Amino acid sequence: MTPPLLDISNVSKFFQKNQVLHQVSLSVSKNEIVGLVGPNGVGKTTMMRLALSTLKPDEGVIKRYQQTKNQKNSSRLGYMPELSPLFETYKVEPYLRLISKIKKIPDSYGSEEIERVITQFDLTEIRARTLGHLSKGTKQRVGLAQAFLGAPDLVLLDEPFSGLDPIQSKEIKDIVVSASKKAGILLSTHSIHDVVTLCDRAYLLNQSKIFKLDIANCNEDKLTSQIIDLIKGKGE
Secondary structure (H helix, E strand, C coil), rough: CCCCCCCEEEEEEEECCCEEEEEEEEEHHHHCEEEEEECEEEEEHHHHHHHCCCCCEEEEEEEEEECCCCCCCCCEEECCCCCCCCCCCCEEEHHHHHHHHHHHCCCHHHHHHHHHHHHHHCCHHHHCHHHHHCCCCHHHHHHHHHCCCCCEEEEEECCCCCCCHHHHHHHHHHHHHHHHCEEEEEEECHHHHHHHHCEEECCCCCCCCCEEECCCCHHHHHHHHHHHHHHCCCCC
């Protein structure tokens, strides 16, 4: 049996005396979008940082498995934070070249890979434009391009649709769904609509605990009721 790309098992995290996560477990496998839903400030970004290994758990185990043998990207991991740290004075293509070097993608492959994400994320016409002059939606596309640069097995997206208008949001969501055909994606969101329309599986994070959601054949109203029951302690 192929192991998941990401396996978080019974993880707890404290910040001083405040317990942010209590024995949470989730997994992400290839070719699926797994949603992590919950209100702002509930610990979703902390989960992302733990998965990235920029934070260490106080309890529990986090494992990442590489499933691609062709080592074109040393990390095999992509990440788009909620506030993407774009270098505002850079132009799009030089910025992607910088990210390619940070990811340690070999020069022999880097140029080809940059061209791939420029095409995939519809950046051809703005490749020479300065990042600071781009719209919010276009910056999000650049942020996604750098996350998927190097063809990572696992991609972590933290509120990638936040602040977008409906047209921009649909464009970005279509790109994410297409990209999930070659990677596993952990999607952090506060939107029930995103969970219903995009995710193959989903979890609710609330008051430091995690709950698996039943999203099969589920609409927004049913999922909302399910989440309310879990928050009130009726669905545990």
